[in-house]
Amino acid sequence: MKKITLKPPPLPNLSKLAARLAVGVLLLSLLPALPASASQITSRSLTLGTSVASTSTTDNYKFTVPSSTTIKSATFQYCTASSGTCTTPTGLTSTSATLSSTSNLGSGGTWTGTFTTNGTLKIANASNTGSPSANITVNFSSVTNPSTVAPFYVLITTYSDSAWTTPIDTGTVAGAVANQISVTASVSENLDFCAFQTGSTCGGGSGTTVSLGALSSSAATTGTSVLIAGTNATTGYTIQYTGATLAGAGTIAATGTTGATSSTGSAQFGINVANNTSPTVGAAPSGGTGTGSTNYATANTFSFVASTLTQIASASGTTADTLYTVSYLANIPANQTAGAYSTTLTYICTATF
Numbered sequence: 555m556k557k558i559t560l561k562p563p564p565l566p567n568l569s570k571l572a573a574r575l576a577v578g579v580l581l582l583s584l585l586p587a588l589p590a591s592a593s594q595i596t597s598r599s600l601t602l603g604t605s606v607a608s609t610s611t612t613d614n615y616k617f618t619v620p621s622s623t624t625i626k627s628a629t630f631q632y633c634t635a636s637s638g639t640c641t642t643p644t645g646l647t648s649t650s651a652t653l654s655s656t657s658n659l660g661s662g663g664t665w666t667g668t669f670t671t672n673g674t675l676k677i678a679n680a681s682n683t684g685s686p687s688a689n690i691t692v693n694f695s696s697v698t699n700p701s702t703v704a705p706f707y708v709l710i711t712t713y714s715d716s717a718w719t720t721p722i723d724t725g726t727v728a729g730a731v732a733n734q735i736s737v738t739a740s741v742s743e744n745l746d747f748c749a750f751q752t753g754s755t756c757g758g759g760s761g762t763t764v765s766l767g768a769l770s771s772s773a774a775t776t777g778t779s780v781l782i783a784g785t786n787a788t789t790g791y792t793i794q795y796t797g798a799t800l801a802g803a804g805t806i807a808a809t810g811t812t813g814a815t816s817s818t819g820s821a822q823f824g825i826n827v828a829n830n831t832s833p834t835v836g837a838a839p840s841g842g843t844g845t846g847s848t849n850y851a852t853a854n855t856f857s858f859v860a861s862t863l864t865q866i867a868s869a870s871g872t873t874a875d876t877l878y879t880v881s882y883l884a885n886i887p888a889n890q891t892a893g894a895y896s897t898t899l900t901y902i903c904t905a906t907f
Contacts, residue, residue, distance in 0.1 A: 593620040595710055595725025597689070605732040608645050608701045612654065613675075615692045619712055619723045622685040625659055626716040627678035628692070629709075636707045636726050642673030645701025651675055654695045658687035667694070680716035705730040745791065746784040746875050747903035754877055756782050764882055769806075769895075771888040774816045776835040776881060781827075781867070784842055784875035787905035791844075793867040793878075794902045799823045799860045803893020806886060811864075813849050813857030822885040823897075824856025827867055827878045836881035844869040844876030856883040863902070 595617050603612035615630065632648065633640035653667035656677070663681025675694055700706055705728055712722045746756055753759025764777040785791050799808040800823045809824035816822070816833055827846040829838040832854045839845060847865045849857040867878055 593723050595619055595712075595723050598710065598725045598727045600708055600727040600729045602699070602729055605699070605730060606734060607699055607703055607731045609699050610696055611699055613651075613694045613697045613708075613729075615690075615694075615708075615710065615727070617690055617710060617725060617727075618688045619686050619690065621712075621722050623714050623722050624682060624684060625686050625712045625714070625722065626680060626682055627676065627713040627718045628659075629677075629711050629713075629718055630675040630692070630694075631709045631711070632673045633707045633709060634704075636728070640673075640709065643700035643702065643704075643706045645698070646673060646706070647698035648672055648675055651697045652695045653677055654693040656690075656692050658690045659692075660684045660686055676718060678716045678718070686712075699731050701731075703731050703733055741786065743905075743907050744784075744786045745903065745905045746782065747791075747793075748782050749779065749901045750782075751779050753780055753782075755875070766882065766884050769884050769886045769890070771819050771886050771890070774818055774833045775884045776833055778836060778882065779880045781878040781880060781901055782875050783844055783867070783869070783878070783903050784873055785869070785905040786872045787907045788872060789906040790869035790871045790873065791903050791905040792865055794863045794865050794904070795825075795899050796861065796863045796902070797899035798897050799858060800884060800895045800897050802895040804891030804895075806884060806890070806895065808858040808860045809856050809883075811849060811857060811859055813852075813855040815854050816856070816883055816885060818885055819887055820885050821887055821890065822856070822883060824858040824883050825866070826850045826852070826856050826881055828853040828855075828881070830854050830881055833883070835883075837879040839867070839879075840877050842869065842873040842876035843871065844873060844878065846878070856881070866901075 598617035601614040632642055632646055634643050649669050649672050651669045656665045660682040662683040663679040665677050665679040668676040708727050711724045714720045714722050748756035748759055750759030751761030764779050766775045766777045769775050783791055800806040806823045807821040809822055827850050830836045830853050844867055846867050850866045
């Protein structure tokens with residue numbers, strides 16, 4: 555019979571096993587420390603001072619942290635994606651940023667900013683004490699927006715130490731660079747002008763006949779019509795009139811260039827755009843910046859130049875509508891020839907653009 559001998563397996567090399575265990579311990583010691591109970595930052599937002607690409611702006615953060623641990627530092631890291639590898643958005647510049655203000659982070663000490671790494675805003679306050687409150691705000695100035703029209707993301711991380719090494723809580727906010735919208739329009743050259751017997755607007759005027767009725771040698775006879783003018787012409791407008799004096803069975807003399815006051819019993823026909831008291835008729839120009847012209851803007855003085863284009867009012871620049879009340883005065887002597895009298899006046903408004 556053949557004899558079989560059983561041998562125990564060889565013992566492991568204890569020196570090699572010890573070396574492997576030492577390497578494993580060393581590798582574990584080199585891994586970064588992770589927070590034991592990191593939570594998601596809530597109610598977080600980023601408000602940009604402007605969304606224009608490549609433009610200096612303010613970045614205003616607002617958020618609430620779930621942990622009561624005292625915050626000693628925080629980072630705001632700008633990325634092109636909300637997760638995965640963080641790539642700084644093209645064109646973003648944060649190295650010239652400044653810390654504008656903070657609130658509800660705790661109490662004590664002074665928060666300062668560190669902006670040496672482009673794409674990451676850091677704040678720290680080694681003397682901060684107490685727990686953070688809700689609605690923390692951290693505001694930065696002079697951050698240059700990315701140059702690409704697109705969303706970007708910022709990872710907010712709070713730390714329990716002032717060297718940004720021991721995280722507490724994290725959360726991501728989003729911002730966006732957007733196109734500006736240009737709104738264009740044009741305004742055409744405009745001239746409002748109308749003549750009516752009565753009315754206060756060109757759309758609401760009516761009538762084209764001024765009836766003076768029966769003239770008298772013992773009292774002045776008057777009537778009115780209206781002119782309305784407005785323009786966006788840079789040098790304004792002029793209003794002129796042309797026409798004959800009252801005539802028919804006979805002729806009633808015009809008051810002439812310099813005009814005259816009312817004289818009952820004399821032959822007179824004149825006009826003005828003033829508020830007259832002798833006789834009581836008319837009103838001063840109202841609205842806009844238009845005014846009566848020389849010899850037509852003086853109360854109680856009536857002028858008329860027959861059959862010659864003559865200026866009665868004007869405006870020196872752009873103006874809203876001005877309402878002119880044109881007053882007509884007629885006086886006759888006792889021997890004025892009986893019969894019908896009339897005239898037709900043409901008013902012309904010229905605007906210079």
